[in-house]
Amino acid sequence: MRPGTTAWWRRRVNRWRRTALAALICGAVVGPLSGAARPEVPAPPPPALAAPTAATLADTYAANRANAAEASRMAATHGDRDRAAADRSLADPSRRLLAFDGRGSGLATEVFGDLPHADRVAVLVPGSDTSLDTYGRFRAAALALHRRLAAQAPEDTRTAVVAWLGYETPGTVSTTVATTGRADRAAPKLRALADTLRGITGPDARVALLCHSYGSVVCARAAGGLDVADIVLVGSPGTGADSVAGLRTDVRVWAARGADDWVAHVPHLSAGLFGTTVGFGTDPVAPDFGARVFTAGDGGHSDYFDPGSVSLTNLARIVLGETTEVTR
Structure with a gap:
């Protein structure tokens, strides 16, 4: 391969990228294990509410919208116009907020569709860098699905569809993104959401978790005992487990990665440190992991939910239980 050719430069860029990502993981080992707040x-x-049921869901939505409206007023008074606008949008009467917390980076759980009567x-x-300040792009993915x-x-x-921003996500450029700490704290919250959904939906409703990037680590940590039909890992850096068996679940586990997703170059390392795990181990699309690998097309790390994409079509097939139609 001659220096200066396109293939030569692509290989050099990929090598630099792998080196930088390896350095990030090493930095997590020697640096602090918490990011800047x-x-x-x-x-x-958040309002003190009983666990919602189909009968009380409208009241839950209304209470969380009212909380978002008050958060918007407080953010505006504080001078944070961007947060005030984000909160105000969530307070719109059309929004269905199963949960909302405007403090800090913010949390929100939004419903699209008629949840009590849903069959699927x-x-x-979500993965890293998702907060109320960036919620619009996460919501766009949920709407597309x-x-x-x-x-x-x-x-x-x-x-x-339930868009669950129910945990404090790590920053992409931070030590926390290379450890399981945030995921370990988020896992009980995701299990609680699954229990909440069972109290709202009919007994025959089937739930699928679609877990993007660092969100796949959260889903992996929560997997044991979750009452869901499918766990889908897209753009995953790893799960912290060596294989599907390590997730301690009997549900179907799927994995996919777009051809242009930079996460393919993340070193698949894993080491215990100070009660947490640095790095995420086996690549979920590798045969040794044991997931049902499916086609995600040519997209990059943020393209899995793009309208018209191969990945979105396959994700919908999995949610609908059309598993024989998924392209693999």
Whole structure:
């Protein structure tokens, strides 16, 4: 291969990228295990609500919208116009907020569709750098999936999507993104969401977790005992487990990675340190991991939910239980 050719430069860039990512993991070993906190944005605490049911869901939505409206007013008074706008959008009467917390980087759980009557429910679990300040892009992914499901579902199948920003995600450029610490703290919250959904949906509703990037680490840590039909890992750096067996679950586990996803170059290392795990071990799309690997097309790390993409079509097929139609 001659220096200066396109292939030569591509190989050099990939080598530099792998080196940088390896350095990030090494930095997590020798550096602090917590990232810098976001400047505090004043907001009210979440409303004290009983676990929602199908009968009380409308009241839950209304209470969380009211909380978001108050958070918007407080953020505006504080001078944070961007957060005030984000909170104000979530307070719109059309929004269905299963949960909301405007404090710090912020948390929100939003529902798309008629959750109590849904036969198939998809829960989106986001990766790094997702907060109320960047919530719009996460919501766009949930909306794209909701529309794809509506277009692809059989006439007698009702669907819903839950966008779960239910944990403090790590920053992409931080030591926390290379450890399981945030995921370990998030896992009980994801299990609680699954229990909440069972209290709202019908007994025959089937739930699929769609876990992107660092969100796949969260899903892996929560997997044992989760009452779901499928766990789907896309753009995953690893799960902290060596194989599907290590997830301690009997549900179907899927994995995919786009051809242009930079996460392919993340070193698959794993080491225990100070009660947490640095690095995430076996590549989920590797044969040794044991997941059902499916096609995600040519997209990059942020493209899995792009309208019209191969990955979105396959994700919808998994949610709908059309597993024989998934391209692998």
